[in-house]
Amino acid sequence: MTPARQRQVSRGQARSGAPIRAAPTTEALLRRTTIAAKMRFPAWARAWGPALLWMGFIFYLSTREQLPQPPDPLINTLVRKGGHMVVFGLLALSYWRGLRHGGLSGTSLALGAWLLTALYAASDEVHQGFTPGRHATVMDWGIDVTGAMLALLLLSQWRRKSARRESTAR
Numbered sequence: 001m002t003p004a005r006q007r008q009v010s011r012g013q014a015r016s017g018a019p020i021r022a023a024p025t026t027e028a029l030l031r032r033t034t035i036a037a038k039m040r041f042p043a044w045a046r047a048w049g050p051a052l053l054w055m056g057f058i059f060y061l062s063t064r065e066q067l068p069q070p071p072d073p074l075i076n077t078l079v080r081k082g083g084h085m086v087v088f089g090l091l092a093l094s095y096w097r098g099l100r101h102g103g104l105s106g107t108s109l110a111l112g113a114w115l116l117t118a119l120y121a122a123s124d125e126v127h128q129g130f131t132p133g134r135h136a137t138v139m140d141w142g143i144d145v146t147g148a149m150l151a152l153l154l155l156s157q158w159r160r161k162s163a164r165r166e167s168t169a170r
Contacts, residue, residue, distance in 0.1 A: 058120070099116075
């Protein structure tokens, strides 16, 4: 080590001239970790939060007497039925996320997410039956569960392709 560098080190300066900071003590690290842990959401809330929020959104939509509609009847039908598929497909994916946190994997994970979505879709249709200006139909429930199934199949395909790409990259 050169004499100039020795003087920098003894004065507590880095090569750039900036002061060298002492490593944090164990107590400081524990305090910082504890504060960060208190500020974070629990793991279950991060896993299930999206599903709970999305269920609340679906419930809100079901309470609406009239949703905005395009003037053309064909486009209106396509938008409404496509909306059912997308909304419940996203719900299935959020259930998948929560169940994955619970330790499920593979087919049981996808089946569990689909079943939860089917049950919530059925309860949504019952709820709509009690909402003025709305009505419950088995066809809407079928569209809901089809959207959930398609979303889970797309997720499965995407994960399979990602795993293949990852294994070939190694």
